[in-house]
Amino acid sequence: MSGLYFFKGYPIPLNFMNKEYDYLIIGGGCAGLSLAYRMSMDPFFDSKLILIVEPQTKSQNDRTWSFWSKDQHFYNKWAIKSWKELAFKGKKKATTLNIAPYKYFTIRGIDFYNNTLPQISSCKNIDQIHSKIISISQNEKVIVAKLENGQSIKTKFCFDSRIPESYNIKNSNFVWQHFKGWIVKAEQDYFDDQKALFMDFSIDQHDDTRFFYILPYSKRKALIQLAIFSNKILSSKSYDGLINNYIHQNHPNLKYKILEEEYDKIPMTDYHFSPTAGKNHMFIGTAAGMVKASSGFAFKRIQDHSDFIIDLLKEGRNPIAATKIIANKKYLHLDGTLLHVILSKSETGQEIFTKLMERNKAKNVFDFLDQKSSLGQEIRIMLSLPFFSFLKSFIRVWMKK
Numbered sequence: 001m002s003g004l005y006f007f008k009g010y011p012i013p014l015n016f017m018n019k020e021y022d023y024l025i026i027g028g029g030c031a032g033l034s035l036a037y038r039m040s041m042d043p044f045f046d047s048k049l050i051l052i053v054e055p056q057t058k059s060q061n062d063r064t065w066s067f068w069s070k071d072q073h074f075y076n077k078w079a080i081k082s083w084k085e086l087a088f089k090g091k092k093k094a095t096t097l098n099i100a101p102y103k104y105f106t107i108r109g110i111d112f113y114n115n116t117l118p119q120i121s122s123c124k125n126i127d128q129i130h131s132k133i134i135s136i137s138q139n140e141k142v143i144v145a146k147l148e149n150g151q152s153i154k155t156k157f158c159f160d161s162r163i164p165e166s167y168n169i170k171n172s173n174f175v176w177q178h179f180k181g182w183i184v185k186a187e188q189d190y191f192d193d194q195k196a197l198f199m200d201f202s203i204d205q206h207d208d209t210r211f212f213y214i215l216p217y218s219k220r221k222a223l224i225q226l227a228i229f230s231n232k233i234l235s236s237k238s239y240d241g242l243i244n245n246y247i248h249q250n251h252p253n254l255k256y257k258i259l260e261e262e263y264d265k266i267p268m269t270d271y272h273f274s275p276t277a278g279k280n281h282m283f284i285g286t287a288a289g290m291v292k293a294s295s296g297f298a299f300k301r302i303q304d305h306s307d308f309i310i311d312l313l314k315e316g317r318n319p320i321a322a323t324k325i326i327a328n329k330k331y332l333h334l335d336g337t338l339l340h341v342i343l344s345k346s347e348t349g350q351e352i353f354t355k356l357m358e359r360n361k362a363k364n365v366f367d368f369l370d371q372k373s374s375l376g377q378e379i380r381i382m383l384s385l386p387f388f389s390f391l392k393s394f395i396r397v398w399m400k401k
């Protein structure tokens, strides 16, 4: 980082107000750091002035990202663990999913920050400020962003991971995926660390869609998490009771202590996020609609989005096109259809996910969720699900647009 002073204990580049940045990245979370890391690694960006504004220091393990991948990516090696096999528990039976050629990966937030931040900080052309952007204004040539202490930043282009204020979900299908998990340490070897439990739908659904998953990092350490799709957010304590019961009923011999907890929520919606907030101002991450509406997965999409943005910048093209590639209208409509089926309760989420995973090859499901499926795969998946409920919801979602 270049010449520093400190504000509220955080380093601030001394002369940032005199500079005109090429790129301002608002938010140094998953999307902001994914983009900045790629810029820091690519000589094309050595001559660009880049600034990241993020209020947090990212020194906590604030979340855990899981994703499937069949390709070699630099971030795969940051995973705490990967699995070639996944288990799925439906309403009545358990299945082992053959996920080849995919592998399932889990990256802890703290490992992601500890891998990206030192590399980004080592670049002289990338400044970082720990603060919040409170407003943005734009004229013909330059964007002016205001920090919470009133100071201004000038930039030619802005990547923004704040959820836009105009975010209005009223006419969309929307549900929170909220969850709590414990990272537990067993007293003795207990977990089969060769296989992760992808989804356990055998639990009482309480009129929502809910499932547990278990990610064994080793024979002694695992993340045991409950995820619920519903707009009624449970208190952290209510979750604790449910996780406790689950362990008691399904793993009565597990003697453990809790090392860490994860408690948060993800918006699942077919809302049409605007890719931009004006000329040279584009959204990234959740704010750009990167959370897959039907599953809540976003990490891999954010990585793909970042790759497209970098390619477009290097080709001298407007990076806003990257969002249009990922926010594919056909898949957004299909995601909205699934959400509508669940929200209208014409079928239960438990029923749908059980049929989806038990009647299809995992590869087909992953290709479909990655928006890389062929027509043949899509037809097979559609035929495995309750056809008329989906058709009804498909038409309803269509008519709302």
Ligand SMILES: Cc1cc2nc3c(=O)[nH]c(=O)nc-3n(C[C@H](O)[C@H](O)[C@H](O)COP(=O)(O)OP(=O)(O)OC[C@H]3O[C@@H](n4cnc5c(N)ncnc54)[C@H](O)[C@@H]3O)c2cc1C
Binding pocket: 026, 027, 028, 029, 030, 031, 032, 053, 054, 055, 056, 062, 063, 064, 065, 066, 067, 131, 132, 133, 134, 161, 162, 262, 263, 264, 265, 266, 284, 285, 286, 287, 291, 296, 297, 298, 299, 300, 302
């Ligand atoms: C607990 C949790 C677990 C998840 N697990 C998975 C998973 O297993 N797999 C998966 O694919 N997806 C998962 N997701 C979904 C998704 O991958 C994450 O939400 C991801 O972090 C989204 O990236 P983002 O950059 O949009 O948001 P964030 O990572 O939250 O980053 C946004 C950043 O913007 C900063 N910010 C906010 N306001 C301002 C402001 N005014 N000025 C400057 N900065 C600001 C915030 O401090 C934050 O650091 C999970 C989400 C959560 C919450």
